[in-house]
Amino acid sequence: MSLYPAAKLLGTLFKEGELDMAPTRDGYGTGLVEAATKNKNVVALCADLTESTRTQAFAEKFPARFFECGVAEQNMACVAAGLAVSGKIPFIASYAAFSPGRNWEQIRTTVAYNNANVKIAGHHAGISVGPDGATHQMTEDIALMRALPNMTVIVPCDAEEARKATLAAAHIVGPVYIRFAREKSPVFTTDVSPFTPNKAQVVWESHKPQAVIIACGPLVYNALHAARLLEREGIMSVVLNVHTIKPLDEKKITDLAKKYGAVVTVEEHQIAGGLGGAVAELLARTHPTPIEFIGMLNVFGSSGSPEKLSVKYGMDVQSIVRATQKVLSRK
């Protein structure tokens, strides 16, 4: 097994029945309370989704620093901007479809252009929201946030990394977007797994790799499974967890592309403007490389169970395996 030792992942991560399962939003809840305990300037706002965005624990522990905004995401973003220009570190939470979906212009002007120290937690992102359907399956949020100057964009791969990302966001001076998922997913990183925003983390490295699988969010777990299957077939790969999509770890991605000459990107988001787009823009500039893209191909999602949707939109383990085989044929 070629798990990358420095990533300090759970040794038992392929034994699915034994893994802790938790949604990445849980990490937001614990990270937020930790950040607020350390820094009294941390405040939190929510738009009528306090429990499901896991803002509840903060609200109970720090009631004076919690502001319920009601179903008004535009106002929430701007109130946060006002708090931030007055020295506070506001975290705003709603579903990603509404924040940054509904309130994008307010974020653009009052948060990003203002360079206000606001942290935007976009919950229930991606198709794994499942039965609620495409209205609630936000698959354009990374693109919306990545296009904004001053904005940092982080997509944690599991609940533990989500906790670290939330803590890290409180330390970054400037606007940050963090993307969270609703569904439970395997917790395969550990409290000692390194997490530095802007530093992509190798999580798998077969002997003499032929391709690089670049993934973000809970799909990093699928990418690990795919790498293991590929290794059994004699196809060697590296898996890179690009949890920070902006600023992108340009050096690491370029170095790996130069070394191994083929790339697969994996994300639960539109390929246009997402991780795939970001990697393609980078490599076109630094080292043109064949790339296969896993993600939403200019379509909206639909209702269904997360597992079936994952197959329908080609984000399951087998799809990653096939994409890797395909990219090797283009080398």
Next chain:
Amino acid sequence: MDALHEKKLKKLEEIAAALRHDAVEMVINAGSGHIAGPLGMADIFAALYFHVIAHNHRRPAWPDRDRVILSNGHICPIQYAALAHAGYFPKEEMKTLRQIGTRLEGHPHRGALPGIETTSGPLGSGLSQACGVALAGRLDGLKYRTYCVLSDGEHQEGNLWEAVMFAAKHKLNAVTAIIDRNNIQIDGMTEVVMPLESLRAKYEAFNWHVLEIDGNNIAQFVDAIWEAHAVYEKPTVIIAHTIPGKGVDFMEFDYHWHSKTFSKAEAKKALHELRTLEEKIISEHQ
């Protein structure tokens, strides 16, 4: 804020006349920009910066300063003129408005120029930010007040009413909204484009304290500010009825001047009228 003596009132009227002149000159120089709003709001800006707010141009980040949040960023020439006259930046710099390399952006940008608290231009977002600023002051136990200047037309934005609800919920009595009720917007008269009346009844229904004044009457404005200070249980809105283009005869009440630019002849005429007005006010006071 001291009581407004007759002498101080005259002084503020002189300042307002000077701000009008400078705002028009800035927009003429720039070759574009909005001018009806700045002329209508000159009296209120003179009163805010030279009588009402606690501030210090040498310490623009002074934590206890009163905040002026300009929500309708397009009337920034009048705020720029007020800031220049208050010493925040050299008056000569006013002529750089909208030019390459300027600190006086076409719409105001926080960080570009001392005294600008927030970035604005897109309408309907200023009151929300004012609420955030006021909440932070409450958390920190600071006594500053937050004045938010709004246009009437921007009350057509949904975001603004979200903020009206939020301020009332949190009883943000340190927030005073000042509406430039000049009845004009780009496409015409507000009541034709998208009726706003009754603004008073709307704000009352949202649980705000509502005052209506002649916005070109400095004494009335200052009285209203005093009353707002005395209201503890809710935020206050001052609906300031102003004359768009005030001070230039051919511009007054004409909605085309919301964002129209000056021809050479119009520029000359406008500046002449304003200079005459300024001289008249000064001579009356002597």
